[in-house]
């Protein structure tokens with residue numbers, strides 16, 4: 001596994017940041033659902049001090065990353081206070097720029113939520129995390145009420161998780177296994193979803209809408225919502 005981890009930066013580096021656009025599903029609850037959420041103020045772009053503090057947290061936790069320069073791509077798409085994770089103890093596919101606060105929650109979720117759950121419930125550690133990506137200059141999808149608004153992906157403040165490979169070779173995907181006939185896999189899904197909702201501000205699963213049939217959307221935007 002360490003070999004794979006060491007290879008990860010080499011695999012990721014050729015992908016130029018602005019060229020790596022990944023799609024994803026819709027990102028927002030409907031207005032009716034939003035009304036049930038607690039009203040925390042929407043976080044704006046982080047200050048450089050907040051980013052430095054966040055990066056110190058990542059370093060202290062033992063994760064390897066590189067800081068990315070702030071960039072404004074125009075049209076409401078920008079990257080501020082972002083990092084590229086290089087080694088979080090398990091290879092992760094498809095992640096490019098992530099706002100540091102999102103990277104902090106994501107690494108914590110993988111290390112303290114997903115991997116322990118896989119070991120305890122499924123008897124096998126996660127050896128690969130698969131995503132549909134982070135930054136994408138696009139609007140929210142899957143919800144007409146928000147279709148003219150920029151997604152949290154447009155500021156690298158969201159990540160879409162599609163599946164996991166276990167050390168025993170099993171391949172678990174949100175699409176295939178969210179409603180698995182295996183009660184242990186269903187339990188694993190339930191636990192990691194609950195763990196995500198404790199960490200991220202918004203988490204959308206296949207139970208939310210059809211746009212999320214194959215991934216968990218997780219973001220650190222202004223809302224708080226879990227489904």
Ligand SMILES: [Zn+2]
Pocket residue numbers: 024025026027153158159160216217218
């Ligand atoms: Zn998403």
